[in-house]
Amino acid sequence: MPSKPAGTLYRGKVGMWSWVLHRITGVAIFFFLLVHIMDTALVRIDPAAYNGVIGTYKTPIIGLGELGLVAAILFHALNGIRVILIDFWRKGAKYQNVMFWIVVGLAALLFLGFAPRHLMNVFGAH
Amino acid sequence: MSVIIEQPKSPRSRKAANWEKRGWMYMRVSGVLLIVLIFGHLFVNLFTGEGIHQIDFAFVGGKWSNPFWKVWDVTMLWLALIHGTNGMRTLVNDYTDREGLRKTLNWLLWIVCGALIVLGTLVATTFDPCPAGTPVNLLPALCNGLTH
Ligand code: HEM
Numbered sequence: 001m002p003s004k005p006a007g008t009l010y011r012g013k014v015g016m017w018s019w020v021l022h023r024i025t026g027v028a029i030f031f032f033l034l035v036h037i038m039d040t041a042l043v044r045i046d047p048a049a050y051n052g053v054i055g056t057y058k059t060p061i062i063g064l065g066e067l068g069l070v071a072a073i074l075f076h077a078l079n080g081i082r083v084i085l086i087d088f089w090r091k092g093a094k095y096q097n098v099m100f101w102i103v104v105g106l107a108a109l110l111f112l113g114f115a116p117r118h119l120m121n122v123f124g125a126h
Numbered sequence: 127m128s129v130i131i132e133q134p135k136s137p138r139s140r141k142a143a144n145w146e147k148r149g150w151m152y153m154r155v156s157g158v159l160l161i162v163l164i165f166g167h168l169f170v171n172l173f174t175g176e177g178i179h180q181i182d183f184a185f186v187g188g189k190w191s192n193p194f195w196k197v198w199d200v201t202m203l204w205l206a207l208i209h210g211t212n213g214m215r216t217l218v219n220d221y222t223d224r225e226g227l228r229k230t231l232n233w234l235l236w237i238v239c240g241a242l243i244v245l246g247t248l249v250a251t252t253f254d255p256c257p258a259g260t261p262v263n264l265l266p267a268l269c270n271g272l273t274h
Binding site: 048117 | 154157158160164172177179182206207210242246248253264265
């Protein structure tokens with residue numbers, strides 16, 4: 001069995017996992033955006049058809065998907081700031097590890113602020 | 127391997143514009159702007175009022191009768207789609223090892239990007255909040271009293 005490479009600063013650490021997450025969330029948001037532009041385009045074609053399609057966004061399963069989408073955007077956006085700081089701030093590289101946990105903490109906080117409200121809108125009586 | 131790695135320390139040609147660097151910079155500049163645009167978009171559409179439940183034609187019609195939101199949404203469309211497409215180009219460059227496939231996928235990405243930018247921009251700029259023949263209950267309040 002190959003032995004674990006020793007002394008790496010990147011592999012298996014915050015640097016690598018933040019990159020993996022940034023990439024996966026970026027791709028997920030991209031594909032959602034493609035769909036979202038096309039569903040919004042329906043406002044120019046037929047108001048009733050638009051309301052029909054947007055109605056599916058209010059169903060429980062898609063509603064839960066929106067939670068995932070918001071979580072992905074929160075992480076990607078805040079980690080994007082972290083990447084920018086690593087690139088442009090003199091001390092960015094030094095603090096990249098702390099900054100990752102700040103990103104996770106802030107994203108979690110914003111998500112917890114959003115999730116109950118969204119769940120009420122999706123599952124509440126209307 | 128199709129990717130040619132330049133000699134380290136070999137000077138970069140100054141003649142051509144460095145598009146890879148411009149793309150790198152674009153990801154960062156658009157990223158900062160998108161934080162404001164996307165967080166604002168999510169806040170107004172999903173957090174205030176009835177959230178996802180309020181979204182319908184009348185909601186969009188109400189928002190887009192204000193030029194502020196039209197400019198907001200069209201700017202967000204361009205910035206986000208080009209950012210996402212350029213990001214996907216990075217992935218294609220990373221994960222394809224046949225040059226033909228890499229080129230094809232990148233072409234496809236930019237064609238889809240261009241088509242959706244044209245579509246989205248046209249939809250927003252030619253939008254009519256009170257289209258003729260639409261049941262009144264689907265229309266935003268600002269259409270009240272208009273006759274077709
Ligand atoms: C909300 C604000 C956003 C910020 C601050 C942001 C920031 C960034 C930054 C700085 C990068 C470059 C990373 C690098 O060069 O290593 C990046 C990559 C990327 N972004 Fe964003 N982004 C945002 C929104 C979006 C959106 C809306 C999409 C999808 C449409 C997206 C998709 C991607 C993709 C696919 C990549 C490439 C990932 C990779 O190379 O691993 N981003 N983002």
